[in-house]
Amino acid sequence: MIPNRKCIRSPRTLDRGFSLIEAMVASVVMLIGLLGLAGLQVTAMRANHLGKRMAQASLLAQDLVQNMQVWQYSDARLSPQASASPAHTGSYTDTNHTDIAKFWELQNSDTLVSTLDGSSLTFDYTDGAAGAAQVNKLAANYAGVLSPVDSTLPTGEQTVFQRYWNVFLVDLTSSGTPQGKLVQVVVRWKEPNFGYRQVSTSFYKYDPTGFNL
Numbered sequence: 001m002i003p004n005r006k007c008i009r010s011p012r013t014l015d016r017g018f019s020l021i022e023a024m025v026a027s028v029v030m031l032i033g034l035l036g037l038a039g040l041q042v043t044a045m046r047a048n049h050l051g052k053r054m055a056q057a058s059l060l061a062q063d064l065v066q067n068m069q070v071w072q073y074s075d076a077r078l079s080p081q082a083s084a085s086p087a088h089t090g091s092y093t094d095t096n097h098t099d100i101a102k103f104w105e106l107q108n109s110d111t112l113v114s115t116l117d118g119s120s121l122t123f124d125y126t127d128g129a130a131g132a133a134q135v136n137k138l139a140a141n142y143a144g145v146l147s148p149v150d151s152t153l154p155t156g157e158q159t160v161f162q163r164y165w166n167v168f169l170v171d172l173t174s175s176g177t178p179q180g181k182l183v184q185v186v187v188r189w190k191e192p193n194f195g196y197r198q199v200s201t202s203f204y205k206y207d208p209t210g211f212n213l
Contacts, residue, residue, distance in 0.1 A: 050191055053160075056148065057187040057199040060161055063145040064127075064138075064185055065203050068165075073208055077125060078181060080167045083133035085122040091171040091178045103166055103184055108195030112164075123186070128162035138163075161189045170204070180206040 071078060080089045086099045102114040103121060112121040112131055126132035127139070127147075138144075147161040164186045169178040183205060188198045 050194065050197070053189055053191060053197070054199060057161055057189060057197075058201075060145060060147060060163060061185050061187045061199050061201045064163055064165070065183070065201060067142070067144045068183055069203065069205065073181075073205065077134075077137050078167050078183065078205065079124075080169060081124045081133040083122065084124045084166065085120065088166070088168055091169045091176075092182075093171055093174050095168075095170060095172075095182055100166075100168055100182070100184065103186065104200055106186070106188070106196070106198055108197065110190075110196065123164040124166045126162060126164045128159070128164075131162070132164055157190060161187050163187050178207065179210055180204055 068078065082089050086102065088099050092100065098116070102116050102119060103123070105115045106121070107113040107115050107118075112123070113119070114121055123132040125134045125137045127137065127142075129135065138146075147159050147163075149158050150160055151158055153160075166184040168182040168184065170180050170182050171178045173179065181204070182202060184200070184202045186198055186200045188196055191197045
């Protein structure tokens with residue numbers, strides 16, 4: 001009779017751990033995951049910065065609009081300029097006219113170029129140093145909010161935002177006499193790694209003399 005024999009495994013088999021190759025593969029997988037996480041963090045930081053700038057630009061646009069609403073209808077800063085391009089000193093019966101639409105969306109370049117047809121633009125007014133027919137129109141006696149200044153930016157870009165605005169005479173009844181003015185406001189700034197961005201708004205200012213008719 002043959003006695004039962006138990007199979008006895010070698011201690012080396014029972015205590016076997018990770019090999020060097022397995023450890024290296026695990027390290028590579030973990031490194032890829034960490035690199036992906038780092039990329040997401042950078043993207044999130046850029047998105048947060050862009051969101052902050054957009055909120056600030058919207059505040060500056062609304063601040064300018066609120067101040068304009070209390071300006072006199074005949075204020076010099078609310079008069080169309082012949083030197084604007086395209087020129088718009090005449091009356092418009094259509095607020096969606098091409099001359100108006102060209103200014104709504106600009107390319108993300110330093111120069112003012114319309115995305116509608118690629119034409120170069122010149123606004124009626126700006127509160128910045130260049131880029132419009134009239135310059136620094138808010139410098140005197142403006143009680144509203146001004147653009148923040150970032151001294152860490154290159155010289156010439158330290159004033160973060162620049163506001164532009166156009167004034168269009170509107171004659172919706174085709175009477176030959178404008179009933180009011182459509183004021184178009186654009187705020188632009190340079191976003192790192194994204195180029196120039198903008199926030200746009202508008203409002204309609206009635207001619208007060210029309211209420212006496």
